[in-house]
Amino acid sequence: MVPAADPSAPLPRSVRLGYGSGSVATGAFGTVPGLMLLPYLTDTLGIAALAAGFIVFAPKAWDVVLNPIAGRISDRTVDPRGPRRPWLLRGGLALAVAFALLFAAPAMGSKAVEAAWVLVCFVACATAYAFFQVPYVSMPAELTSSYDERTRLMTWRVAILAFTIMLAGATAPLIRDAIGGRAGYRIMGVAMAVVIVVGVVGAYVGTRRAPIGAVQPGAGTLRDQLRIVAGARDFRLLLTTFVVQALATGCMLAGVDYLASDVLGRKGASTILFVCFVGPALLLTPAWSAIGARIGKKQGYLVASLVLAAGALLAVVARSAPFGLVVAAVALVGVGYAGAQVFPLAMLPDAAAVAARRTGSSRVGVYTGVWTAGETLGLALGPGLFALVLALGGYRSSTDGGTAQPDSALNAITLGFSVLPALLVAISLIWLVRYSLGSDEVDADPEPDSARGALA
Numbered sequence: 061m062v063p064a065a066d067p068s069a070p071l072p073r074s075v076r077l078g079y080g081s082g083s084v085a086t087g088a089f090g091t092v093p094g095l096m097l098l099p100y101l102t103d104t105l106g107i108a109a110l111a112a113g114f115i116v117f118a119p120k121a122w123d124v125v126l127n128p129i130a131g132r133i134s135d136r137t138v139d140p141r142g143p144r145r146p147w148l149l150r151g152g153l154a155l156a157v158a159f160a161l162l163f164a165a166p167a168m169g170s171k172a173v174e175a176a177w178v179l180v181c182f183v184a185c186a187t188a189y190a191f192f193q194v195p196y197v198s199m200p201a202e203l204t205s206s207y208d209e210r211t212r213l214m215t216w217r218v219a220i221l222a223f224t225i226m227l228a229g230a231t232a233p234l235i236r237d238a239i240g241g242r243a244g245y246r247i248m249g250v251a252m253a254v255v256i257v258v259g260v261v262g263a264y265v266g267t268r269r270a271p272i273g274a275v276q277p278g279a280g281t282l283r284d285q286l287r288i289v290a291g292a293r294d295f296r297l298l299l300t301t302f303v304v305q306a307l308a309t310g311c312m313l314a315g316v317d318y319l320a321s322d323v324l325g326r327k328g329a330s331t332i333l334f335v336c337f338v339g340p341a342l343l344l345t346p347a348w349s350a351i352g353a354r355i356g357k358k359q360g361y362l363v364a365s366l367v368l369a370a371g372a373l374l375a376v377v378a379r380s381a382p383f384g385l386v387v388a389a390v391a392l393v394g395v396g397y398a399g400a401q402v403f404p405l406a407m408l409p410d411a412a413a414v415a416a417r418r419t420g421s422s423r424v425g426v427y428t429g430v431w432t433a434g435e436t437l438g439l440a441l442g443p444g445l446f447a448l449v450l451a452l453g454g455y456r457s458s459t460d461g462g463t464a465q466p467d468s469a470l471n472a473i474t475l476g477f478s479v480l481p482a483l484l485v486a487i488s489l490i491w492l493v494r495y496s497l498g499s500d501e502v503d504a505d506p507e508p509d510s511a512r513g514a515l516a
Contacts, residue, residue: 070174071203071213078266079203080216082196084259085152089159089189090439092252093182094313094332098443100163100245102450105174107457113447115179116314119186120440126190127433134195144195145264146201149227151191152260156253158184159410163249168244178435190432196263200409214406215349222345222398224259224339228252230331233317237328295411295427297491302404302486303434305365308481310442312372312393313336315477322465323378323473324386333390340394348399357403357410358495364399367494371396371487373476379470389478439507449476 093116101112134147158181165177200213235251236244316337320329352360371392378386412427453472456463465473 072269075267075269076213076216077202078263078268079199079213080220081266082148082259082263083217083221084224084262085155085191086196086259087221088228088252088255088259089155089185089460091225091229091313092248093162093185094310094439094443095229095316095330096163096236096245097182097250098314099317099446101175101178102455102457104242104245104459105165105178106171106457107175108457109447109455110176113444113451115175115182115295116447117440118179120181122183123186123190123436123440124374124433125499126187127194127436128430130190130194131198131428131430131432133191134198141268144199145267147191147195148260148264148267151188151193151195152264153257154188155185155192156256156260158188159256160250160253163245163385165242166478184305188290188435190436192260193432194428195409197432199267210403212349215345217426218398218401218405219342219345221401221476222338222342224255226335226342227253229334229338233328233330233334275278279507292411292427294414294495294497295408297495298404298407298411299431299434300360301488301492301495302431303483304491305400306435307369307439307442307445308368308372308484309397310439310443311446311481311484312477314443314446315440315473318473319378319477320462323470324383326383329383332387336387336390337394340391344395344398345402348402351399352403352406358406358492358497360399361407362492364396364403365485365489366396368393368396368400372478372482372485376474378474378478392488407495407497414497445480446476449473449480 094453097116098112101107101115102109107115130147134144146298162178162181162185165174165181168174168177203213232248232252235248238244239247316333317330320326320333324334348360348364351363355363371389371394374389374392375386377389408428449472453469454466455469455472456465
């Protein structure tokens with residue numbers, strides 16, 4: 061661990077790349093269950109849509125409770141490797157093992173027992189992920205105190221995240237379809253677990269020389285600190301915006317496989333749609349960063365959100381429009397999604413750092429614990445909400461994925477993938493427009509000594 065001599069100095073490229081590599085793990089775990097778990101439950105294990113929705117939602121809801129606790133634990137960790145880095149390895153490797161087991165349910169002759177296997181393994185995944193993700197997201201506020209440098213750091217992270225999401229989201233269905241049946245899901249699970257290990261080890265090794273100083277956790281109980289965090293107006297507004305948008309994204313992720321196979325009648329189209337969703341982020345993340353530098357992070361976030369909502373709304377024509385138009389709509393969603401990831405992730409450490417300067421003590425771990433809990437809740441509610449839409453539409457579960465669906469189910473899939481996410485993104489702007497932190501306030505006045513120690 062190398063303390064930073066100047067907390068506002070640019071970070072070395074090796075540190076940006078090392079930190080960003082952690083997104084390989086978060087991208088794989090954040091994408092594949094949201095994309096594959098609901099279809100695995102309804103179309104391979106034959107679990108009813110409502111029950112499947114509960115299985116997808118419940119473990120992530122557990123994270124809502126666990127994440128702030130994980131943040132407080134990492135705040136209080138004392139280790140020569142840094143307060144966050146040990147947790148990257150501990151939580152990340154445990155996540156990989158649990159993930160490999162998630163899609164490996166043996167044939168037990170009982171849907172209830174097989175569903176219980178998935179539920180238990182997903183709870184284990186969620187628990188391990190909390191102790192990786194919360195310390196990981198906490199690191200930027202301690203790596204640098206610069207408003208602009210955090211945007212550059214997040215640009216690297218989101219670019220790697222976008223690449224991983226595309227890689228995992230595109231290859232997971234291909235692996236499943238190439239092998240077929242339960243064996244396809246099992247091999248896919250092991251392959252994605254290996255990807256997670258690569259990201260975990262990359263982040264741990266890549267940040268070994270990161271300029272992270274000692275953390276000075278805030279005083280008081282966890283409840284006291286959560287109360288203080290809840291009183292941080294701009295953080296609260298930003299978090300609410302991001303959670304509602306995570307809910308929208310979760311709906312679309314859960315709907316990709318259903319839209320491709322049931323509405324479009326193209327089993328392999330899920331990979332094409334997913335690449336269109338994530339591909340623009342690989343090209344446009346630097347562009348969004350440049351836009352943010354010119355017009356500000358908040359305004360950039362607003363523009364990106366509107367683009368995302370417009371693309372989602374356009375996808376409502378999926379049942380009748382040419383396949384090319386559906387692809388274009390999903391690509392437009394991807395353009396907005398890239399910006400809607402860059403900006404809030406760059407604004408989060410701003411809010412945490414300003415709070416540390418105002419109070420004289422760092423609660424970065426608690427802030428990011430609350431943040432990741434909210435994000436996890438949104439991404440979990442998305443598939444759960446989509447499963448509810450499927451149930452209302454009369455979706456028919458099966459064990460071979462070949463059951464013909466009624467028109468009501470096809471309409472439900474289309475609306476759940478398009479109009480519902482667009483409406484959620486539009487609603488999220490109610491909170492975003494009230495966010496007020498800008499570069500002047502974030503970079504204003506040097507921190508008190510106690511806060512500088514936490515953020516150096």
